[in-house]
Amino acid sequence: MIENKQWIYAERPTGRIGMEHYILNVENLDSASLKPGEVLVKAMYISVDPYMRIQQSSNNTWEKPHPLGVVQGAGMVGEVILSKSKKIKKGDFVNCYTGWQEYAMVPEGEARLLDPKIAPISTGLGILGMPARVAYFGLTDAGKIKKEDTVVVSGAAGAVGSTVVQIAKIKGCRVVGIAGSQEKMDYLVNELGVDAVINYKENRGLEEMTAALNKAAPNGIDIYYDNVGGVITDAVFNLINHKARILICGQISQYDHGLENPELGPRFLHKMLYTRATIQGILSRDYNNRMDEMIEEMGPWVKAGKLKYKETVVEGFENLPAALSGLFEGVNTGKMVVKV
Ligand SMILES: NC(=O)c1ccc[n+]([C@@H]2O[C@H](COP(=O)([O-])OP(=O)(O)OC[C@H]3O[C@@H](n4cnc5c(N)ncnc54)[C@H](OP(=O)(O)O)[C@@H]3O)[C@@H](O)[C@H]2O)c1
Numbered sequence: 001m002i003e004n005k006q007w008i009y010a011e012r013p014t015g016r017i018g019m020e021h022y023i024l025n026v027e028n029l030d031s032a033s034l035k036p037g038e039v040l041v042k043a044m045y046i047s048v049d050p051y052m053r054i055q056q057s058s059n060n061t062w063e064k065p066h067p068l069g070v071v072q073g074a075g076m077v078g079e080v081i082l083s084k085s086k087k088i089k090k091g092d093f094v095n096c097y098t099g100w101q102e103y104a105m106v107p108e109g110e111a112r113l114l115d116p117k118i119a120p121i122s123t124g125l126g127i128l129g130m131p132a133r134v135a136y137f138g139l140t141d142a143g144k145i146k147k148e149d150t151v152v153v154s155g156a157a158g159a160v161g162s163t164v165v166q167i168a169k170i171k172g173c174r175v176v177g178i179a180g181s182q183e184k185m186d187y188l189v190n191e192l193g194v195d196a197v198i199n200y201k202e203n204r205g206l207e208e209m210t211a212a213l214n215k216a217a218p219n220g221i222d223i224y225y226d227n228v229g230g231v232i233t234d235a236v237f238n239l240i241n242h243k244a245r246i247l248i249c250g251q252i253s254q255y256d257h258g259l260e261n262p263e264l265g266p267r268f269l270h271k272m273l274y275t276r277a278t279i280q281g282i283l284s285r286d287y288n289n290r291m292d293e294m295i296e297e298m299g300p301w302v303k304a305g306k307l308k309y310k311e312t313v314v315e316g317f318e319n320l321p322a323a324l325s326g327l328f329e330g331v332n333t334g335k336m337v338v339k340v
Contacts, residue, residue: 126335
């Protein structure tokens with residue numbers, strides 16, 4: 001019998017998500033009930049991601065709202081401590097979607113094997129996991145990135161954004177990163193090789209942001225990789241080039257309050273008409289079946305240090321709700337994970 005701690009999602013937030021929306025539960029897990037083809041996994045790192053807040057909205061999104069009274073859904077990476085699988089053995093490391101709990105019984109088909117020789121296994125949640133997938137396929141598949149492109153990325157120092165800026169640099173583009181602190185801007189320029197940066201907190205209005213973008217992207221914008229939405233995105237519309245590709249990956253500025261009662265912005269869609277630009281939503285899950293392709297290209301980049309990554313590691317299972325909340329305050333650089 002194993003004591004399994006779980007965070008139960010108990011109440012829908014109307015603003016910022018926090019500890020008060022969760023209940024800590026302890027269940028007894030009987031390891032003898034493991035079925036043929038299943039593995040028992042002990043979580044080592046559990047993910048906190050902005051999309052969790054989208055699913056907590058009371059409206060349908062890409063799926064129905066996250067139900068109340070169940071374990072908070074999330075990705076994790078962990079060690080197999082018991083196996084009834086022929087494919088995955090005890091001692092293997094896997095990535096699976098088992099939520100905010102310390103242990104889980106997982107069918108082998110729902111566990112992705114990780115190779116710790118490529119990079120530490122925590123990267124299975126970040127630079128070699130779900131956020132990287134939407135970065136990679138968003139740019140290469142939906143964005144049809146070309147080396148002549150000027151690529152603007154909002155949320156540039158986060159898990160998705162820091163991957164996007166580097167892939168765009170590897171592809172030979174001019175890259176502009178937008179983030180919320182001087183420290184993050186220094187990281188983007190000095191460590192990730194971004195060409196120009198904008199601190200959105202110092203350019204809050206539409207005019208200021210348009211002027212800052214104009215300076216950072218003097219030849220206009222070919223790809224806008226949007227993680228944030230709001231005023232930044234409004235300003236981008238002013239500067240898009242012929243056949244620009246606007247990729248909507250996320251809208252984090254709107255998650256706290258805006259999903260049920262959206263803000264109204266300027267109506268700039270006429271710019272799409274003149275430029276024949278496209279705007280497209282991109283979802284990581286649409287590329288789940290192409291994960292091997294991504295690892296094949298990005299694994300060697302990560303191993304060789306060509307693709308850098310930072311992780312913000314919060315210690316302790318009990319800190320999961322606070323860590324999730326911290327994403328909306330920008331406390332992280334790179335992928336935020338909780339070490340169990
Ligand atoms: N479509 C998909 O499949 C998919 C998959 C993963 C993520 N996403 C989306 O991609 C975006 C980034 O996700 P992530 O996992 O990489 O998270 P992240 O960027 O690592 O963390 C969130 C960051 O967002 C910034 N932020 C928070 N509130 C903000 C606000 N009001 N205005 C501007 N920036 C704000 C903060 O950085 P600053 O210090 O710069 O403010 C914070 O560090 C999110 O919108 C998320 O929903 C989409």
